[in-house]
Amino acid sequence: MEFLTPPPDHPSRLRLRQWLRDNPDPDHDALAGAGYVAPHWPTPYGLDAGPLDQLGIDEELRAAGVSLPVNPIGIGWAGPTILVGGTQEQKDRYLRPMLAGREIWCQLFSEPGHGSDLANLSTRAVRDGDHYVVNGQKLWTSDAHRAHFGILIVRTDPDARKHRGISYLICPMDTPGITVRPVYDMTGTFYLNEVFFDDVRIPAANLVGAENDGWRLAKVTLGNERVSLSGEGALWGSGPTAQDLVERLRERGGVADPILRQRVAQVYIVGEILRLIRLRTVAAAVQGRPPGPEASIRKALSDEHGQEVMAVAKELAGSAGMLLDHTPFDGEHQIWDHGFLFAPALTVGGGTAQIQRNIIAEAVLGLPREIDVEAGLTWNEARAAVAAARR
Ligand SMILES: Cc1cc2nc3c(=O)[nH]c(=O)nc-3n(C[C@H](O)[C@H](O)[C@H](O)COP(=O)(O)OP(=O)(O)OC[C@H]3O[C@@H](n4cnc5c(N)ncnc54)[C@H](O)[C@@H]3O)c2cc1C
Structure with missing residues (x-):
């Protein structure tokens, strides 16, 4: 989907290439100081980068083999909330060490x-x-x-x-x-x-x-997602994809069992649909449109898809797949075993599968809101009501 990537002479690319020439092998502090860890954040912490700039920067950093600090909750959630609701002292104290990991x-x-x-x-x-x-x-x-x-x-x-x-x-x-x-x-x-x-x-x-006023800020925390083309793995953006599974099976000469072959085709199709939904979300951001329903639908679909990719990988090993160290992929057993055992968490963390469906029903399909019998009560009254209902 090259139409979504900025041209080779896009200013964001040229600036970063020049910076990398001046700062070969940058450490995390240097990357944080230059705004390249979270380029979508406002200056001086980021670069005020729009979606297209972010995609260009992502690609250039990947091409140069530069690794970014790993601090997902800090950079993904805490930082954006401090930017919105924090004092200047809090921004000065916490954001730079957070960005540098x-x-x-x-x-x-x-x-x-x-x-x-x-x-x-x-x-x-x-x-x-x-x-x-x-x-x-x-x-x-x-x-x-x-x-x-x-x-x-x-x-x-x-x-x-x-x-x-x-x-x-x-x-x-x-x-x-x-x-x-x-x-x-x-x-x-x-x-x-x-x-x-x-x-x-x-x-x-x-x-x-x-x-x-913490609930308003908690919603800011949970509503942050950076525009990125990377991370299509089946486990919340990391790990192998359905395409990886199919490629490995092709290398091994395909799948003889017709039922399993059909399941492989099915996960491949859903993987492609998810990839296109993801590109649609990025395209909306690049064109300055709000994310729309795609983001919630993608989360609901991709969590279950991740579980299916991992389940198929184990089932391809036949009954031996019930054991650790048994997948069709020599040298990669650990990756697929870990994926299979972690996958049930996908439909729980970050909002369960059912909660995603509630959101889609209410925000996308316009169905009536879920009745919250406690909404009009104070917290103390709600606790008393729950205790009374239990008696
Ligand atoms: C891998 C992983 C990492 C996590 N990391 C963090 C973290 O770093 N910080 C943090 O704070 N939390 C974290 N969580 C917790 C996660 O946010 C919660 O587990 C999740 O919100 C579900 O809450 P719960 O476990 O209390 O389940 P419950 O809310 O009790 O849900 C139990 C079941 O009831 C269903 N249910 C509940 N309410 C409704 C409803 N209104 N309509 C329909 N069905 C409903 C749910 O879908 C689920 O099937 C993590 C969870 C996982 C799995």
Whole structure:
């Protein structure tokens, strides 16, 4: 789809090529300082780059073999929210080390019982002088065990309606009273954690935006996606694609079993549809149009597609596929095994498959909104109503 990439003499490409000649082998600090880590951010942190510039910069960096810092929650979510709601002091303190990957971030949103129903979160923060004192628990926190900071949403006003009494804090992860425990998943490793807060004192200066206005900022956090042509892997943009699967099968002489062959064709077709939907989203951004329904539809389709790609890869090995180290792809067993074992998480993290369908039903198809019986209640009243219903 070359029509979406800027021409070889596009100014964004020429500027970056010149910068790379002046700064051969740039480290992450140099890339962050020059605005190339998040070029879509405003200066001085980014380059105010429009979609076409971003695509040109992406391609040039890839062609030059330059690796960017990996700090997905920081750069993808925390940074854009601090840019929108943070004070100048917060921007000065946090954004540069975040962009350079020197300080890793995690997202302390989900709680036991409050994932899809996030606005009902119950971790409490009480103002005490120039600190907030936080008590409660978060769950499924990716990378909490190695993060320096977390974006933390807490309830500061239990008497307000549930969306209104939430505040957004920057939480230094080494604050006394924080306990991080690993949650192992079936891939055999962990990067998810549960995080406990026992009288954790967070400076009031770490409040992002106004007190009790945290829900608006949480929506900013969750609504950020950078324009990029890279990352078409079946596991949230990484890992192998359906095309990779088909190419490997071609190299091995195809698939003899007609039923499996049909399933391979099916995942290939869905993979192509997803690629085109993705290009449509990028094309909309390049032309200055809003993303439209494609983004939600893509998430709903691609999560299930990722699971199907990995399931087919294991089934191609026959009954031996039930074991680790058994796929049709010698030398690559680990990649496909890991993908297969991780894939069930795809339809849960970042909004479950059912929640995606709710969004599509309401925002795309215009169906009536889901009835939220607690919406008109304060958080305390909602808790009492739930307790009464359970009795
Ligand atoms: C790999 C991974 C990484 C994650 N990383 C993070 C992280 O870094 N930080 C963080 O804060 N969270 C993280 N999460 C948590 C994730 O956001 C939640 O798991 C997700 O929002 C679902 O919430 P839940 O687990 O509480 O399930 P629930 O919300 O309890 O859902 C249970 C089931 O009920 C269904 N359901 C719930 N409400 C509705 C409804 N209104 N209509 C129809 N069906 C409904 C759901 O679809 C699901 O099938 C991660 C999750 C995963 C899997």
